[in-house]
Amino acid sequence: MDELFAQAWTVARKDLLLEFRTRTAIVSTVVFTALVLTVFNFGRDPTAVPTIDLAPTILWVTFTFAAMLALNRAFQLELENQALEGLLVSPLNRTSLYWGKLIANLVFVAVVEAVGLPLFVLFFDVPVGRVLVPLIGVIALATLGFVAVGTLFSALVIRTRFAELLLVVILLPFLVPPLIGAVQITAQLLGGRPLSEAVGYFKLLAAYDIVFVSLASFLFRFTVDE
C-alpha cells in the first residue's frame, strides 16, 4: 500500500512540476474562469431575476467547465514523446497512475477554484461570510466527484480523435448528480437556510465520491492497457 501511494505521489509531483514549469494550462484556465464569471456578471438582468437565484448555477457551471479544461490536459501531457508508453512498460501500478493523476488534477482545479470563488463573491455580491466553511465543504466534495470520474474518462478518450470534445460529451451526464447536489446546497447556504436542510445533499455528494473514487480506481487499468 505504501508503495502504491509513493508511486502515485511520484506521478502527481511530476505533473505539478511540469505544470509549474509551463503554467500555460493553469493560467488559461484561471483566465477562462474569470472571463466566464465576467460574462455572467454583465450578461444578466438583475431586475428580472434576483442574483441570489442565479448565483449557485453560475458558480457551478463555471467550475464544471474549468474542471473539463484541467482534465483534458492530464493525459495530453503523457503523449509528448509517448511518455505514456514508458509509464506502461515500467513497474508503475495502474492504480497508482490513476491516483497520481487524480491528485494532480485536484490540486489544479483547487487552484482555479481558489481564484474563482473570490471573483464570484465580488461580482455577485453574495453573502458568504457566515457559510464559508460549509460552502468550501460542498466545493471540495463535488470537485472530488467531478475529477474522479473525469480522470477516468480522460484516459479513456486520450487515443481518440477529438478527445476534448468526446470527453465533455461522455462526462457531462455523469456529472449531473453531483452538480444537482452542489447547486442545491449552494442555494440553501446562500439563501440563509439552516445547514440541517442540506444534510441529504451532502450525503448524496459523499456517497457519489466514495462510489466513484472506488469504481474508477478499479476500472482505470482497463482504460490504459490496450
Added chain:
Amino acid sequence: MLSVEGLRHTFGEGGGQVVALDGVSFTLMPGQALAIFGPNGAGKTTLLKVLAGLIRPQAGSVQVTGGRRAIGWIGHQSHLYEHLTVRENLLFWASLYGVPAARRGPRAAEVLGRLGMRDRADRPVWSLSRGLAQRAAIAKALIHDPSVLLLDEPFTGLDLAAAAELRALLGELRGGGGGAAGRVVVLATHNVDEGVELATDVAFQRHGRFVHFAPRGGREPAGIAEAYRRAVTDG
C-alpha cells in the same frame, strides 16, 4: 534470462492484414547480445514492444527473469518530458523503477557521466539537439540498471563519435567475458554495420520471420553484411 516461444502477431484484418511476427522463438542468457537485422516493416519494433510488454502477442509467450523492473527499453520515442530537465526526468523514472531515494541522485550522475551529458544535466529536454536527446533517452533506459536491454535503432541521430561511444558502452554492459554475469542485450536495426560488432548472436528478420538465426561465431562483419543483403533481396 530472456526467453520467447512461438511469437505471432498480426495487424489489421482480411486483405490488409500484415504479419508482423511469425513463429519467433529464442532464449538469451546474460552475456548474450542478439542483433536483429531487417528492412523497414520487417517487424523489429513489434518484436521489441512484445518483449517490453507493451504489445500482448496473439500467440506465444515471453519470459523475462525479474519482470518489468529488469527491462530497459529504448524505442523510437524518448519518453522524456520536454519541459523537465534531463536530471529531473531521470530522477522521475528512477523513482518509478524503485531505485531507493538516496541512490537516485548518484545513479543519475553516473549514467549522465557515462553518456557524456554531465554538463547538459540541468537543461530542459526541449533545448537539446536530436543526438543529445537520444543520449538522454538512453540514460533514461539505463537509470535502473536493467539486466535486459531492448534497443530499437539506438544509434539514430548520434554522430560517429557518440555512436562509437554507445557501442563501447553496450559492449561493457553486455559483459559476460571473464566470468562476469553480464546482461541480455537485444538490438534491432536495419544497418548491419551499426550493431554487428557487439553481437554474440545474429538474426535476419523479414515479414515477421527470422529467416536466419545463428551465433555470430568468428564471422566477419563484411561476411554478415553480404549474407544479410542476399537474405533480404532474394525471392
